[in-house]
Every structure is written in C-alpha cells, then in structure tokens.
Amino acid sequence: MKGTFISFEGPDGAGKTSVINAIYHDMTSRLGYQKVLLTREPGGNRISEQIRDVLFDDQNTNMDARTEALLFAAARRQHIVEDIEPALKAGKVVLSDRYIDSSVAYQGGGRHLGTDDIWELNQFAIHGLLPQLTIYLDIDSELGIQRINQHRSDQVNRLDREKLRFHRDVRASYLVLAQRHKERIVVIDASQPLADVISDTQRAIQHHFKNIYN
Numbered sequence: 001m002k003g004t005f006i007s008f009e010g011p012d013g014a015g016k017t018s019v020i021n022a023i024y025h026d027m028t029s030r031l032g033y034q035k036v037l038l039t040r041e042p043g044g045n046r047i048s049e050q051i052r053d054v055l056f057d058d059q060n061t062n063m064d065a066r067t068e069a070l071l072f073a074a075a076r077r078q079h080i081v082e083d084i085e086p087a088l089k090a091g092k093v094v095l096s097d098r099y100i101d102s103s104v105a106y107q108g109g110g111r112h113l114g115t116d117d118i119w120e121l122n123q124f125a126i127h128g129l130l131p132q133l134t135i136y137l138d139i140d141s142e143l144g145i146q147r148i149n150q151h152r153s154d155q156v157n158r159l160d161r162e163k164l165r166f167h168r169d170v171r172a173s174y175l176v177l178a179q180r181h182k183e184r185i186v187v188i189d190a191s192q193p194l195a196d197v198i199s200d201t202q203r204a205i206q207h208h209f210k211n212i213y214n
C-alpha cells in the first residue's frame, strides 16, 4: 500500500489526543500535506462508533471481558476496511489514536486475558495490517489518572474508571510490547511538558520516515 500508517498509544491521560492533534495540525498547516487522515479507535465510522457506544455505556457494568475484547477487535476490523485501508491506498498519512496495542495492553494485560491470546485474536481482525510506526506515550499510572480527573471529569469513560492496579497492568503490558517490537514502537516520556512530548514525537516521525518533515 502507498500510504503511511502511524498509531499513537498510551495509558489513559498520557496525552495521545493532545499530541496527535498537534501532529495533525503541523502536517496539514505548516507542512501543507493535503492527504492526512486523523482517526481513532474504537471509532472512525458509523458502525465502529456504534460499537464504541456499547463498549463505553456506563450501564454495561456486566460486560464480560472476552465480549469486550471481541467488540474492540470488531470495531478495529470495520475501521480498517472503511477508513484505514482506503486512505492508505490513496497514499495518505494515517494517524490513528490507538490500534492493536491498546487491545493487547488493556484486554490482555489490564483484564488479564493474556497478551499473547489477545495479540492472536486481533490477527484475524487486522489481517496483516500493522502500523509502520507506533508512538507510545509512556506515563506513570497515577499521573495519567490525575490528569484525567483534573481536566476531563465530564468525559471519563468506563475504562478510565478502572482501579489503579488495572492501569498499572496496562502500562506494564505496553512496556513489554515496546521491548518486543522495537523496530515499530518508539517510547516517548509523556511526563514532560506537552511541548517537549510533541517535539520528541516529531523527531521520532522524522527519524522513521526520512521524507516527512524534510
């Protein structure tokens, strides 16, 4: 495929949304790239957004962990087919707020379903499509939760509300993934001031794709 696929990952409150918006703005406004798709998981299209609503419905407290894992994978499949693959075929840069590593970290690690099993489950959904680069924003779990509680109490979702232990397991799983996929995943210290996190991310993208930012 012709395009460039970059995913952004991190525990809740790491700053993914702030960073991905800044990268999108920089690529489209400063560099003048016409072909950039900014998207998110779960979501991106009507069906995936409907699955998102089910996943984050506060009344669904009885959702089984495997059901949750399957729904995230289903939303991902639809996202790939409707949004990511067409954009890549059109030669676009795709910036995705979360992708497969979120499932491995949250459902595999956080929910203790097993990171290898969740990786395998998602192979059926992604059918070989991995990002060329994954920016992993790493943050101490307490600090991530603190940021969410301080700034975004109106938008806190069902998973944000999980206990500290869950968030620590999520982070630990991300760090194992980063070790396993060194060629794809770049770890960025997200406890720094936002401007520094953004410039580290730009540097990582520039280093990985010599044609972007040059």
Ligand SMILES: Nc1ncnc2c1ncn2[C@@H]1O[C@H](COP(=O)(O)OP(=O)(O)OP(=O)(O)O)[C@@H](O)[C@H]1O
Residues within 6 Å of the ligand: 010, 011, 012, 013, 014, 015, 016, 017, 018, 019, 147, 148, 151, 152, 160, 190, 191, 192, 193, 194, 195, 197
């Ligand atoms: N480096 C930073 N330093 C201080 N505050 C930050 C930093 N990055 C983001 N924030 C603030 O933390 C809050 C969460 O940021 P943001 O929504 O970008 O994170 P997120 O990783 O997308 O979270 P979630 O996964 O829960 O959506 C926001 O209010 C944002 O302004």
Ligand SMILES: Cc1cn([C@H]2C[C@H](O)[C@@H](COP(=O)(O)O)O2)c(=O)[nH]c1=O
Residues within 6 Å of the ligand: 012, 040, 041, 042, 072, 073, 098, 099, 100, 102, 103, 104, 106, 107, 157, 159, 160
């Ligand atoms: C893709 C994906 C996401 N999650 C979790 C991670 C977060 O708690 C929410 C998404 O919220 P955001 O504000 O849009 O980042 O969903 C997950 O558990 N598994 C996944 O595969």
